[in-house]
Amino acid sequence: MWYFTWILGVTAALAFGVINVMWYEFQEAFDEEADSKVEPGKTSGREESVG
Numbered sequence: 001m002w003y004f005t006w007i008l009g010v011t012a013a014l015a016f017g018v019i020n021v022m023w024y025e026f027q028e029a030f031d032e033e034a035d036s037k038v039e040p041g042k043t044s045g046r047e048e049s050v051g
Helices: 001-036
Strands: none
Touching: none
């Protein structure tokens, strides 16, 4: 019966890895989309203007 625990552990590790990759890809696409909406010459709102 130990093999059921082993299979569940491997499955959980693989699922965790796949979810992490999906999250990373989503975050990367979201960051690119946010960067593309900023017009050239304008700040993204993150920096404070001096003056």
